[in-house]
Amino acid sequence: xxxxxxxxxxxxxxxxxxxxxxxxxxxxxxxxxxxxxxxxxxxxxxxxxxxxxxxxxxxxxxxxxxxxxxxxxxxxxxxxxxxxxxxxxxxxxxxxxxxxxxxxxxxxxxxxxxxxxxxxxxxxxxxxxxxxxxxxxxxxxxxxxxxxxxxxxxxxxxxxxxxxxxxxxxxxxxxxxxxxxxxxxxxxxxxxxxxxxxxxxxxxxxxxxxxxxxxxxxxxxxxxxxxxxxxxxxxxxxxxxxxxxxxxxxxxxxxxxxxxxxxxxxxxxxxxxxxxxxxxxxxxxxxxxxxxxxxxxxxxxxxxxxxxxxxxxxxxxxxxxxxxxxxxxxxxxxxxxxxxxxxxxxxxxxxxxxxxxxxxxxxxxxxxxxxxxxxxxxxxxxxxxxxxx
Amino acid sequence: xxxxxxxxxxxxxxxxxxxxxxxxxxxxxxxxxxxxxxxxxxxxxxxxxxxxxxxxxxxxxxxxxxxxxxxxxxxxxxxxxxxxxxxxxxxxxxxxxxxxxxxxxxxxxxxxxxxxxxxxxxxxxxxxxxxxxxxxxxxxxxxxxxxxxxxxxxxxxxxxxxxxxxxxxxxxxxxxxxxxxxxxxxxxxxxxxxxxxxxxxxxxxxxxxxxxxxxxxxxxxxxxxxxxxxxxxxxxxxxx
Amino acid sequence: xxxxxxxxxxxxxxxxxxxxxxxxxxxxxxxxxxxxxxxxxxxxxxxxxxxxxxxxxxxxxxxxxxxxxxxxxxxxxxxxxxxxxxxxxxxxxxxxxxxxxxxxxxxxxxxxxxxxxxxxxxxxxxxxxxxxxxxxxxxxxxxxxxxxxxxxxxxxxxxxxxxxxxxxxxxxxxxxxxxxxxxxxxxxxxxxxxxxxxxxxxxxxxxxxxxxxxxxxxxxxxxxxxxxxxxxxxxxxxxxx
Numbered sequence: 001x002x003x004x005x006x007x008x009x010x011x012x013x014x015x016x017x018x019x020x021x022x023x024x025x026x027x028x029x030x031x032x033x034x035x036x037x038x039x040x041x042x043x044x045x046x047x048x049x050x051x052x053x054x055x056x057x058x059x060x061x062x063x064x065x066x067x068x069x070x071x072x073x074x075x076x077x078x079x080x081x082x083x084x085x086x087x088x089x090x091x092x093x094x095x096x097x098x099x100x101x102x103x104x105x106x107x108x109x110x111x112x113x114x115x116x117x118x119x120x121x122x123x124x125x126x127x128x129x130x131x132x133x134x135x136x137x138x139x140x141x142x143x144x145x146x147x148x149x150x151x152x153x154x155x156x157x158x159x160x161x162x163x164x165x166x167x168x169x170x171x172x173x174x175x176x177x178x179x180x181x182x183x184x185x186x187x188x189x190x191x192x193x194x195x196x197x198x199x200x201x202x203x204x205x206x207x208x209x210x211x212x213x214x215x216x217x218x219x220x221x222x223x224x225x226x227x228x229x230x231x232x233x234x235x236x237x238x239x240x241x242x243x244x245x246x247x248x249x250x251x252x253x254x255x256x257x258x259x260x261x262x263x264x265x266x267x268x269x270x271x272x273x274x275x276x277x278x279x280x281x282x283x284x285x286x287x288x289x290x291x292x293x294x295x296x297x298x299x300x301x302x303x304x305x306x307x308x309x310x311x312x313x314x315x316x317x318x319x320x321x322x323x324x325x326x327x328x329x330x331x332x333x334x335x336x337x338x339x340x341x342x343x344x345x346x347x348x349x350x351x352x353x354x355x356x357x358x359x360x361x362x363x364x365x366x367x368x369x370x371x372x373x374x375x376x377x378x379x380x381x382x383x384x385x386x387x388x389x
Numbered sequence: 390x391x392x393x394x395x396x397x398x399x400x401x402x403x404x405x406x407x408x409x410x411x412x413x414x415x416x417x418x419x420x421x422x423x424x425x426x427x428x429x430x431x432x433x434x435x436x437x438x439x440x441x442x443x444x445x446x447x448x449x450x451x452x453x454x455x456x457x458x459x460x461x462x463x464x465x466x467x468x469x470x471x472x473x474x475x476x477x478x479x480x481x482x483x484x485x486x487x488x489x490x491x492x493x494x495x496x497x498x499x500x501x502x503x504x505x506x507x508x509x510x511x512x513x514x515x516x517x518x519x520x521x522x523x524x525x526x527x528x529x530x531x532x533x534x535x536x537x538x539x540x541x542x543x544x545x546x547x548x549x550x551x552x553x554x555x556x557x558x559x560x561x562x563x564x565x566x567x568x569x570x571x572x573x574x575x576x577x578x579x580x581x582x583x584x585x586x587x588x589x590x591x592x593x594x595x596x597x598x599x600x601x602x603x604x605x606x607x608x609x610x611x612x613x614x615x616x617x618x619x620x621x622x623x624x625x626x627x628x629x
Numbered sequence: 630x631x632x633x634x635x636x637x638x639x640x641x642x643x644x645x646x647x648x649x650x651x652x653x654x655x656x657x658x659x660x661x662x663x664x665x666x667x668x669x670x671x672x673x674x675x676x677x678x679x680x681x682x683x684x685x686x687x688x689x690x691x692x693x694x695x696x697x698x699x700x701x702x703x704x705x706x707x708x709x710x711x712x713x714x715x716x717x718x719x720x721x722x723x724x725x726x727x728x729x730x731x732x733x734x735x736x737x738x739x740x741x742x743x744x745x746x747x748x749x750x751x752x753x754x755x756x757x758x759x760x761x762x763x764x765x766x767x768x769x770x771x772x773x774x775x776x777x778x779x780x781x782x783x784x785x786x787x788x789x790x791x792x793x794x795x796x797x798x799x800x801x802x803x804x805x806x807x808x809x810x811x812x813x814x815x816x817x818x819x820x821x822x823x824x825x826x827x828x829x830x831x832x833x834x835x836x837x838x839x840x841x842x843x844x845x846x847x848x849x850x851x852x853x854x855x856x857x858x859x860x861x862x863x864x865x866x867x868x869x870x
Contacts (some may be wrong), residue, residue, distance in 0.1 A: 061773055085775030096770030100788045100862030110774050142864030158774075168773075416732060477850045478843040479807030485824055485839030488832065489644045561718045568723040569811070572824065582727050588814060589731045598724025605719035 266360025513555025517548025697756025717750020735816025755797025
């Protein structure tokens with residue numbers, strides 16, 4: 001069974017309401033949104049906003065009071081809940097690995113429920129362990145012998161065992177330390193780039209929501225939908241004061257983590273090679289966006305900034321007064337590019353590709369223009385394609 | 390009016406006791422109990438002494454063992470195994486294993502019941518000590534408490550709920566078991582069950598058994614109260 | 630009754646020697662005439678004691694465990710399950726056996742019922758506690774993956790609760806085998822007969838009986854501990870160390 005053989009299904013909430021018996025207020029009220037197939041939708045909100053309840057109604061571990069949830073057009077209410085759950089991956093914060101079963105047996109739980117034969121289960125377990133980057137020898141170990149991060153990887157593998165079209169993840173990385181959390185998030189996004197599941201992901205951490213989500217559902221207390229938007233829309237146009245407050249005062253800066261340097265319009269600087277006549281360079285500098293010329297070598301690699309004094313002679317010198325540093329990697333995120341600029345105290349920095357060739361110049365002004373622009377959302381990438389390091 | 394009531398009362402009892410209840414060995418003859426309650430005083434007191442001595446002895450020994458095992462972790466396993474064997478050997482068998490050494494009598498019964506208790510109390514004390522959060526002992530060490538100060542001022546008080554729980558289990562079990570002391574000539578309520586032809590006299594069995602059950606409940610309640618007094622933080626937690 | 634002489638090593642050893650002889654060769658009854666003790670009678674009484682113990686334990690398990698599993702799985706009835714355990718400890722074994730014999734009559738069935746009553750509380754309590762203490766995350770994950778409720782009990786909760794449940798079974802077994810020693814009071818002759826009928830078997834018989842009962846209890850406990858070890862998943866043993 002390969003990742004491509006089962007396509008993901010869209011998930012659609014239709015006026016879903018949950019009222020717990022005996023409670024005076026509703027947990028989730030009239031919630032409607034649709035997650036397109038193959039996207040990650042993050043449900044985020046403060047505690048008590050009903051995000052986990054909303055998630056759990058999808059696999060009917062909580063039964064909805066009214067409304068409906070459709071997976072690939074089929075209501076989850078049809079048929080046996082146990083059968084439904086076998087077709088939906090489920091990952092929870094506490095992981096819930098079975099301590100009495102080996103890693104292979106844990107991963108093979110649902111295949112065994114579906115009656116797969118032993119060889120097929122073993123093959124699938126091995127395949128998934130490779131996918132999550134766990135040495136096959138771990139297959140015979142028990143959960144107690146694994147670190148927290150490894151256990152959570154196994155939790156994800158177990159949920160993927162029968163290649164479900166939909167995955168539910170309830171604060172899957174909430175109990176992991178920050179460094180490992182970031183690593184697991186990146187790993188999952190890499191997996192998702194390959195698998196393209198429809199994922200519903202619950203978190204209370206807005207940074208995680210922005211990082212992981214193709215779309216974000218912000219819920220208010222009482223399960224009201226506050227906003228359903230892409231991360232960029234959320235950061236640029238919070239629907240109301242609640243969302244604005246929840247997203248945080250630094251929402252502008254958060255947007256910088258969503259873009260790579262190569263994806264913004266960089267400035268161009270006049271270029272010169274050693275030995276070129278100085279006169280045309282002086283003329284170009286006077287008319288350019290960047291008021292300094294860059295010395296480059298034959299491969300277009302920046303060698304240094306040329307000052308007025310450097311250009312005072314007949315020819316462009318081979319060793320300019322100031323070096324080209326800092327150089328910014330075109331693949332780094334805009335936030336890191338800005339940080340590099342601010343740390344070095346320079347207004348401009350050359351941007352280079354993986355081979356060190358110049359692709360443009362980043363300035364503080366470009367960053368502030370980007371934040372002011374309304375079109376940034378158009379160039380948005382899916383969560384899996386976005387930079388995540 | 391009062392006299393009349395008294396007369397009714399009197400006939401109520403005489404009616405019962407003068408009937409065929411005892412000869413028929415009915416399940417329960419209240420009249421007989423009223424006439425014979427005094428014969429239960431001594432066995433009850435003996436029973437109290439047996440239970441009190443066995444639990445106190447068991448607690449002292451188990452406490453010492455637990456402190457030792459807390460200091461030297463390697464002792465935990467042999468102590469658990471040793472007390473486990475003493476716990477497993479049935480008391481009635483233990484009485485007679487002691488026969489060549491201590492003979493018959495209440496001392497033999499007390500030793501056997503003490504041996505039974507050790508494991509229950511030992512296990513609870515060590516669990517209680519082990520469950521003290523490490524950050525608390527760490528903080529105590531950090532502010533300069535010595536090892537024995539940490540033990541007496543931090544670890545034992547925090548382990549108190551578990552310790553009391555162990556004492557409750559041990560006490561209740563011992564009250565029930567001590568009825569067997571009669572086989573070792575150790576006295577107690579068991580005498581009122583098996584001595585002479587009593588073994589078939591239902592009322593006698595029920596009365597002696599009931600006294601034992603009531604004694605167990607009272608001990609349990611008292612220890613519950615003691616536990617609440619010794620661990621006031623738990624009480625507050627439970628209320629809030 | 631005169632106290633025995635002070636425990637001089639010789640007297641001490643000779644009594645154990647008598648007990649040894651009693652088990653393997655038998656001796657003349659105190660009451661005269663017949664020969665008592667010896668391997669055949671020892672085996673007969675020991676077999677009876679094992680028989681009633683295992684029967685009563687089986688009855689207690691069959692009655693208590695399903696209730697404990699059900700309550701523990703539903704996380705309900707904690708008060709009932711825990712109070713049962715507490716109340717069970719307070720039952721005086723001697724009074725229970727004597728009353729059963731006097732009120733209902735002597736015989737194997739009555740004895741087994743009385744012994745099973747002693748075994749039910751620890752099994753019920755420990756089964757409840759063992760099941761309800763299983764990590765809820767494992768149960769939620771199992772449910773979320775589409776396991777049926779009976780599947781959850783069978784494949785997740787029960788294996789994880791084995792150590793606690795077996796702890797209850799062991800407590801019950803110790804209590805039952807100990808109480809089966811006084812079964813002769815209820816008309817079933819077990820090894821306890823050597824202990825109780827001192828007027829027949831003499832001090833050698835009493836000591837022999839005490840040793841045999843102790844060995845039987847230890848053997849039973851050892852067997853159950855081994856069964857528990859074998860039934861406990863390796864993953865759990867790692868967890869606890």
